Every structure is written in structure tokens, then in C-alpha cells.
Amino acid sequence: MPTGLRARDAARDAGRRLRGSGAPEPEASAEVLLSELLGVGRGELSLHGQPLSDGQARLYAGWIERRANREPVQRIVGRAYFRNLVLGLNEETLIPRPDTESVVDAALELLDERGGEGVVLDVGTGSGAIAISIAQERPRATVHATDFSARALEAAKENATENGASVRFHRADLFAGLTILERGVDLLVSNPPYIEAEAVEKLAPEVRYWDPRPALDGGPDGLLFYRRVFEEAPPLLRDGAGVVLEVGDGQGEAVLGLGKDAGFVPLGLREDLAGTPRAALLRWGR
Ligand SMILES: C[S@@+](CC[C@H](N)C(=O)[O-])C[C@H]1O[C@@H](n2cnc3c(N)ncnc32)[C@H](O)[C@@H]1O
Structure with a gap:
């Protein structure tokens, strides 16, 4: 990247480089990366009259090469935006997706039936996106979160602190081992791994190479974790507890059916912003 370029021209050149690499949405990525680097809004880039310093130009060129190698923008800058949150990431955290924001909406809907209070458990919390959102948006709830990745939990704890949320x-x-929660959970929420094992290899490079496999792989038919949740959760659930599970495309009815077979009452599906059923809602016990 030549030095002395103004922001607008640097982003234009970077967009061309990314277009040549085959990375999706090349111009948008070039602009977002530059706005993150300069600490200005994307819409303000064209007003940013200062030429890039040598250091900025070098850093930007490095970021653009990483993006050309299909590393996601959020991994390059080390953070993602989710609802009201800025969330730090590491190599064992999934990048939280906008689709999951509708799962939080569904969870808040069930929690609000209890006046926004109660014990919430987010299983497989990753960056903490769901748990921290609920804790921040419903401060009277007591929010617990689990993951089997120690590194993911490190990021999630830091994210909770940075966002002033108690989880x-x-x-x-x-x-x-969650005996302290026995019969105490009012709302169980999870975005479990739900991609069919064989399909993981066919995902876009941004996901296949950069999201942690244990966050994606849902077993041979993608439903392994739902079966485990329905089988293993009941000892922790209070009678009447709500359950909100993110589901992959086309999995909603199968997940409600698995829950029903295990003694849960299916409440229905909630759509994401694109109109795709994304959350399965159930109740335990009554
Ligand atoms: C699809 S990611 C969801 C992450 C985050 N909740 C979100 O929505 O962005 C699934 C998460 O489940 C965790 N996970 C996978 N298997 C698990 C298990 N057996 N026990 C606990 N957590 C698990 C992964 O480490 C990953 O963080």
C-alpha cells in the first residue's frame, strides 16, 4: 500500500485488491477495516482528509492481505459487534452472528413472562454474546454461562467485565457438575453446534478455517447437541422452565419434535431478521 494516500483512495485501492482475491464484499471489507484502523465511522472515511501515516499504511496493507486470505474482518480486528456489545474474540470463540440476536429476543420474551427475573443458563457461551446481552438487558436476572473451552471462557469473562455485566x-x-443449579434454572438458552459433520468441510473459508470446529460440528445429522440437551438438562430445570435453542436452517421442527419426545412442551419457532426460523422455544414440565 503506497504511503501518503488519503483514506478514500486507500480504501478504493484495497477494495480492488480484495476484489481480485475473490473475497466476498470486497469494498465493504476494505472500508470497515480502514474505519476500524482509523477509529472513525465508515461513513466518515471520505471526510477523513489526513493522509495515512507510514505505520497506518503498513498495518492496513497487512490487514488487507489477511482478508485476501479469507480471514474474517472480526478476527483481524479482534472484536465483533452484537446487539449493544463490543465483544473481544480469540481462536476458540465463534464470531457471534446477527442471527443469534433473534435468539436473545426470544429468550427475553420468555424471561419477561417472569417479570425479567429468574435464573438463566446459557450453554456453550463462546464469546459470551447471549449471556452478557441478557445480563445487561435484564439486570434483575441471575445469569450463568458454560463452555467446555477454557480459552472461550477467558474471552467471555473479559467481555462481561468490559461490558459491565454480571455473569x-x-x-x-x-x-x-453444575450441581449448584439443580432444579434452579428458569430459562435455558443455547446456540449449540448444529452443522452436520460432513457439511463443515463445505462451509465458506471464513467459517471453515477460522471458526473453531467444536463450535460448529453438531454430529452426523447436526442434531447431536439437541438430543443431549433434552436428555441432560431436566435435573437442572425448575418446573415450567423455558428453553430457547438456536436452530440451523430447516432444523426447527425436528428440534421441537426431539424435545416433545423427551417430555418438553413445544411452544413454537421464532424467525430471525431474514425470516428464517432460528429459535425453537419449549417449556419443561407444564
Ligand atoms: C455455536 S457456538 C455458540 C457460541 C455463542 N453462544 C454464540 O452464540 O456466539 C457453540 C459453543 O458451544 C461450545 N461447546 C461445544 N461443545 C460443548 C460441550 N460439550 N459443552 C460445553 N460447551 C460446548 C463451543 O466451545 C462454542 O463456544
């Missing part, structure tokens, strides 16, 4: 984190294989 109790536990390292656990799903619910194993």
Missing part, C-alpha cells in the same frame, strides 16, 4: 461462568461439558 457467573462455569467450565463444563454441557451440564456436567
Whole structure:
């Protein structure tokens, strides 16, 4: 990247480089990366009259090469935006997706039936996106979160602190060892791994190479974790507890059916912003 370029021209050149690499949305990526680097809004880039310093130009060129190699923008800058949150990432955290914001909406809907209070458990919390959102948006709830990745939990704890949210984190294989929560959970929420094992290899490079595989792989039919949740969660659930589970495309009815077979009452599906069923809602016990 030549030095002395103004922001607008640097982004234009970077957009061309990314277009040549085949990375999707090249111009948008070039602009977002530059706005993150300069600490200005994307819409303000064209007003940023200062030429890039040598250091900025070098850093930007490095970021653009990483993006050309299909590293996601959020991994390059080390953070992602989710609802009201800025979330730090590491190599064992999934990049939180906008689709998951609708899962939080569904969870808040069930929590609000209890006046926004109660014990919430987010299973497989990753960066903490769901748990921290609920803790921040419903401060009277008591929020617990688990993951079996110690590194993911490190990021989630830091994210809770940075965002001023109170969440109790536990390292656990799903619910194993969470005896303090026995019969105490009012709302269980999870975005479990749900991609069919064989399909993981066919995902876009941004996901296949950069999201942690344990966050994606849902077993041979993608439904392994739902079966485990329905089988293993009941000892922790209070009678009447709500359950909100993110589901992959086309999995909603199958997940409601698995829950029903295990003694849960299916409440229905909620759509994401694109109109795709994204959250399965159930109730335990009544
Ligand atoms: C699809 S990611 C969801 C991350 C985050 N909740 C979100 O929505 O962005 C699934 C998460 O489940 C965790 N996970 C996978 N298997 C697990 C298990 N057996 N017990 C606990 N957590 C698990 C992964 O480490 C990952 O963080």
C-alpha cells in the first residue's frame, strides 16, 4: 500500500485488491477495516482528509492481505459487534452472528413472562454474546454461562467485565457438575453446534478455517447437541422452565419434535431478521 494516500483512495485501492482475491464484499471489507484502523465511522472515511501515516499504511496493507486470505474482518480486528456489545474474540470463540440476536429476543420474551427475573443458563457461551446481552438487558436476572473451552471462557469473562455485566461462568461439558443449579434454572438458552459433520468441510473459508470446529460440528445429522440437551438438562430445570435453542436452517421442527419426545412442551419457532426460523422455544414440565 503506497504511503501518503488519503483514506478514500486507500480504501478504493484495497477494495480492488480484495476484489481480485475473490473475497466476498470486497469494498465493504476494505472500508470497515480502514474505519476500524482509523477509529472513525465508515461513513466518515471520505471526510477523513489526513493522509495515512507510514505505520497506518503498513498495518492496513497487512490487514488487507489477511482478508485476501479469507480471514474474517472480526478476527483481524479482534472484536465483533452484537446487539449493544463490543465483544473481544480469540481462536476458540465463534464470531457471534446477527442471527443469534433473534435468539436473545426470544429468550427475553420468555424471561419477561417472569417479570425479567429468574435464573438463566446459557450453554456453550463462546464469546459470551447471549449471556452478557441478557445480563445487561435484564439486570434483575441471575445469569450463568458454560463452555467446555477454557480459552472461550477467558474471552467471555473479559467481555462481561468490559461490558459491565454480571455473569457467573462455569467450565463444563454441557451440564456436567453444575450441581449448584439443580432444579434452579428458569430459562435455558443455547446456540449449540448444529452443522452436520460432513457439511463443515463445505462451509465458506471464513467459517471453515477460522471458526473453531467444536463450535460448529453438531454430529452426523447436526442434531447431536439437541438430543443431549433434552436428555441432560431436566435435573437442572425448575418446573415450567423455558428453553430457547438456536436452530440451523430447516432444523426447527425436528428440534421441537426431539424435545416433545423427551417430555418438553413445544411452544413454537421464532424467525430471525431474514425470516428464517432460528429459535425453537419449549417449556419443561407444564
Ligand atoms: C455455536 S457456538 C455458540 C457460541 C455463542 N453462544 C454464540 O452464540 O456466539 C457453540 C459453543 O458451544 C461450545 N461447546 C461445544 N461443545 C460443548 C460441550 N460439550 N459443552 C460445553 N460447551 C460446548 C463451543 O466451545 C462454542 O463456544
